[in-house]
Amino acid sequence: MASQSSIPGASALRASTLRRSVAFRGVGRSILLTLPIALWALLMFTPAFQKAGRDEHIGALAVIVFMTGLFFLMMRTGETYRWRRIFFVALGFLFPFGFIASLIAERGTMSIPVSRMVSGDTPFCFMVTPSIILPAAFARTIIFPGSILPTASNPHSIAVMIGLWFALTLVLGTAWCSYACFFGGIEEGFAAFSKRRRLHRFVAKYSHILRLIPWAILVFVVLLSAAIFEPVYCMWLCPFKAVTEFPAVRNVETAIQMGIFVALFLGLVVVLPYLTKKRTQCGFFCPFGAFQSLFNKINLFEIRFDRTKCVDCTLCQTSCPTVALSKDSIHEGKTLLNCMKCGACVDVCKKDAAVWHLKGTLVAVKPERARLLFLYGAWAMATMFGGSILANSVATMIHWLPGK
């Protein structure tokens, strides 16, 4: 077995990726397979075309072409990770742009004043979901300063956002973290900017501990939130507050909160992903990711390893952005529970041992069919949810163009 240190990092991964760049399918067949997604995208963005604004039309059209084009490339090349990553990074970087622009236009600041909290105008974020479960179950109380039903000033109400999250989760399972979470794209972007994979020995040595941290944070956050009736993660630990909205700094406590948000964002979302080429916030910190991975059990799609083909080169383990593979799990032919189905391991495997799999079928029998079935659902959800965010952000960018 090749040791971790013998793997020349990114160059080996790139060489393996190049191998797959040869056309996997003919153009005609790829177009045919892309047609359902193209029609779905048109269906999803028809309402945008009924709006008056030209910027919205351009945004919607750009996203239809973008999402359909990427799906075509997935079909044509047989690769998943590379094309999904382009969408996901675009989502990660454009979501804060569109969101911050809307905040600035509406209230002139990224901070949430107390007045908006007491009037229930805080948009609900799915990351809070684990924190609110126990108080909701035992006290019928939602510990979040939003509104249950949508209002004119807060369309992103708790009922709407939980309904959306749950519906998407039924289709995606933990793939939510790779196809829908607009936060994960930011760190995947910073990981992609880096040429060299640093700290890989440290990550490999301590990965068994590192991947337990999100579970520890999840338990801590859920119990403490239930005890003090506050969304603890949201108020103290969310790195993405730094690029979305945060409680207005009005005293020492809120200043400390802001400091923590910025430090966590810089450390876990910018610096560590750049150094390690891993999604460090997702893999080593995010309690919502841990919570979401519980839904992998009810999802039919997974990645498996054909042990008859595997040569234990550990390229898959090195390439996994969230450390969801261990030597033991590969020996068992499985990924760990926190696998986000990004497809990096499948794309990088030189022996085609890592395969998409539909639970209940034989491993490595018709893996491309399993991939297709998974991708249709996942890409449809990505187009609906992420696509609408992208379209909105593109429209905002056009609106803000100089001279407009």
Add this chain to the structure above:
Amino acid sequence: MRARILSILAYTGAGFTLLIAACVPFVLMGVFSNVVAHAGLHIDASYSGGTIARTIQRGGYRIVVYQPVRPRMLERTGPFVQIVFEPADALPARVSDEIDLDGDGRLDVRVSFSVPADANAKMHGDVTALNGSYVSLSNVSDESFSRMVVRAGNKIVVRVPVNKAVAGQ
């Protein structure tokens, strides 16, 4: 045979997943949202202010007095009563009202604040406790969830801390 049955079930399940995906934007999102909306949940009183106790009409505006909010054991927000002055655009430039909060016929607090012409301007106000049940506040703005004078849309929200000794009784 078992493998074949499992395989058929698996593909049926995969087809069902695609059907769910197709239904998400048109049916399922709405269904799940309705389930949450009708689950009998409410926003924690430290954010929402709790339930309305009564409304006092004052000329062109009204004062809505809420039930006292008593925090749970480890909750950090102290006990308070929320008072809402609405609509804000019908309020005089300077408001000074004496209010009976608990409905016992005795006046409990005097709330005074100026209504800025700019709806986004930061507000400040004073609360004078007229008996020992409440805590006076001087030049308060948005210090915490239990002590504030803020404008929220077309309302002025005032939160008066309840004396902890009294709240505990």
